[in-house]
Amino acid sequence: MSRRYGGNPAATIILIIADVTAVILILWIAFFLLDANTANDLVSWVHHAANWLSGWSRDMFNVKSDDWRTILNYGLPAVVYLMIGHAVAGRVNRS
Known part of the structure; x- marks a missing residue:
């Protein structure tokens, strides 16, 4: 990953944070589906972390299907974190 941004360590750290954040959210979606x-420690930890990371977008969509509601309410922040993280890393690399 560091080669992608010319070895800039700040850009690499930003990318890693954005990617890990998205993985946690996507992992919760997979666990839910x-x-x-949820009594399992790993599942519980991922659920709590995903709730915290998606606090700003949870219940943004009120669809009747629990599956689709979970996909939308946790998938949107995953996409947003990836987009913002990669955009910021690109900007940091250009600085």
């Missing part, structure tokens, strides 16, 4: 056991 696959009906993972």
